[in-house]
Amino acid sequence: KNEVEQSPQNLTAQEGEFITINCSYSVGISALHWLQQHPGGGIVSLFMLSSGKKKHGRLIATINIQEKHSSLHITASHPRDSAVYICAVSQGSARQLTFGSGTQLTVLP
Amino acid sequence: EAQVTQNPRYLITVTGKKLTVTCSQNMNHEYMSWYRQDPGLGLRQIYYSMNVEVTDKGDVPEGYKVSRKEKRNFPLILESPSPNQTSLYFCASSFRSALGDYEQYFGPGTRLTVT
Numbered sequence: 322k323n324e325v326e327q328s329p330q331n332l333t334a335q336e337g338e339f340i341t342i343n344c345s346y347s348v349g350i351s352a353l354h355w356l357q358q359h360p361g362g363g364i365v366s367l368f369m370l371s372s373g374k375k376k377h378g379r380l381i382a383t384i385n386i387q388e389k390h391s392s393l394h395i396t397a398s399h400p401r402d403s404a405v406y407i408c409a410v411s412q413g414s415a416r417q418l419t420f421g422s423g424t425q426l427t428v429l430p
Numbered sequence: 431e432a433q434v435t436q437n438p439r440y441l442i443t444v445t446g447k448k449l450t451v452t453c454s455q456n457m458n459h460e461y462m463s464w465y466r467q468d469p470g471l472g473l474r475q476i477y478y479s480m481n482v483e484v485t486d487k488g489d490v491p492e493g494y495k496v497s498r499k500e501k502r503n504f505p506l507i508l509e510s511p512s513p514n515q516t517s518l519y520f521c522a523s524s525f526r527s528a529l530g531d532y533e534q535y536f537g538p539g540t541r542l543t544v545t
Contacts, residue, residue, distance in 0.1 A: 352532070354533075362518060362539045362541075365536070366535065407473070409473075418463070418475060420473040421472065422472045
């Protein structure tokens with residue numbers, strides 16, 4: 322069993338739809354990261370959170386430490402949101418970063 | 431502009447020919463890492479460095495070397511590349527936030543093909 326599991330693996334949505342990507346983990350963590358990988362390959366850090374909820378524009382990330390679960394929400398999705406979204410967990414040091422397999426999101430116009 | 435740079439961005443080479451992928455950051459970050467990304471396997475850590483002259487193995491270090499002689503640079507060295515090292519490589523730097531966690535900044539990636 323992978324330590325970090327994401328669902329769904331692939332997601333296709335129509336422009337304007339509300340999107341949720343889930344991440345579950347099985348280890349103790351100090352923080353959870355959501356990353357976005359653009360079609361060209363570049364990776365950008367979207368959120369790092371250890372409790373509660375964070376919001377940047379149309380993106381919202383939540384984490385439930387007790388349930389070992391995090392969600393990434395995108396409101397009013399747009400084709401430019403099409404990317405791979407990767408969940409990763411850190412376990413107290415820069416070394417211990419474990420990644421999920423990613424969710425490929427396609428938003429159709 | 432705060433950034434992590436990698437060179438080269440694309441490289442095709444032959445088995446056994448030593449190569450170095452450079453990584454440099456201008457944010458004065460203490461922590462730097464190398465990852466490889468492969469289809470179906472996701473991102474995996476190769477090596478990391480906590481500071482100058484301090485490096486350690488990640489999850490898949492075999493066939494790679496690193497050095498950290500200066501804070502800003504963290505080159506990845508493949509002494510004798512093999513086809514199974516064909517991959518997309520990312521360098522990242524990070525700093526310890528006030529909350530004690532590490533926010534990652536990634537380089538643009540280096541696509542390596544070993545024939």
